[in-house]
Amino acid sequence: MRRTVRVMVVEDDEDLRVAVSAELRSAGLDVDSTADIAGADSALRHGHYDCVVFDRMLPDGDAIDYVHVRRQHGWGVPVLFLTARDSVADRLAGFAHGGDDYLVKPFSVAEMTARVHTLCRRAGSGRPSVLRHADLEVDCARREARRAGVLLTLSDKEFAVLEHLIVRAEQAVARAELIEHCWDAAADPMSNVVDVVVKRLRRKLREPELIHTVRGRGYRLAAADHGP
Template identity: 50%
Template structure:
């Protein structure tokens, strides 16, 4: 899942970004509303995590513009403003959730997953293909009933492949869905993670390679 974080406190942004990466999200960071508006025009994000008051204004203006353009991306607003009126303003313009600072990262993660699920941008709670099962809420993968230990990136790639339900996912699809802008798009990270994932899953190999196209999961 790919997220956009708008936060002009660079220390907090670094902490939140690190937490999102540990949770398996790909997260891009911007510090202004103008940068956020540009980012959403070039990248299809699953969720926006927006600090409400930043240097160039109130992020609710961006939410309003997105909704007026018909963009239904999930939005979680972060703010130090905790009055009922502030929260109501956020919901009125189209935000999906409102989290008051300071907050526990675990709560942010849960809220992001909840709003993307409501917006229809996340997968079914449990994805299956053959004897491979991926439990999204528990962040667990089993094969033949045996619990496997996967890295966050391996989990994210497997989730995208299983959610495709037998359809092919190109390397570009996987890269854009599982990595953020800090990763070199010319690198072989996708192939490397797929190779690691194959080793974790063990034989028989459930991942099919379509040369020059991408990958899919055999059912």
């Protein structure tokens, strides 16, 4: 029997809270919601959640301060911050205070749902937020990737594809699987969007090649090409 995946949405804008909650429920998640930090704190101390979606500026404070305090006491539930504050300093503050992801308003509800699913999978798998393979390092929480210690400048799609490949390192990953996990439902599975992103990734990762084509199956992240 599949485990219920529970998400808490903390947003004081009622229309947005209802819309976000409805979208997450339609994606198969069990959703509770509240309008302030006090309500969230009560729910989080009495129930288990796989992810929390926090608006930053709430009637009773900035959510990053609440998350920061909870993190200092060992709280490990993944957090996605939603906010209109879009400066680099604001995003870095969100990560520094314990956020796992940060989405600026206005945002695509489909993208928000995909990010929540990723955080929930991470919580359920117990895998670390920093993944390494050969000289590649992918920090899933900060959404940063480094090759031989050098920070790579990646688009959201490039990062999503690289993250999925490193999670499945040394395994062949089909194009259809990459589309399912890295694109929204409107993506055409017969298009060449995956090949285009992989081509850009290969260029940015430089030599020696890490992403190998597995003929008739898809792609594999490996330190060396060991054949099909």
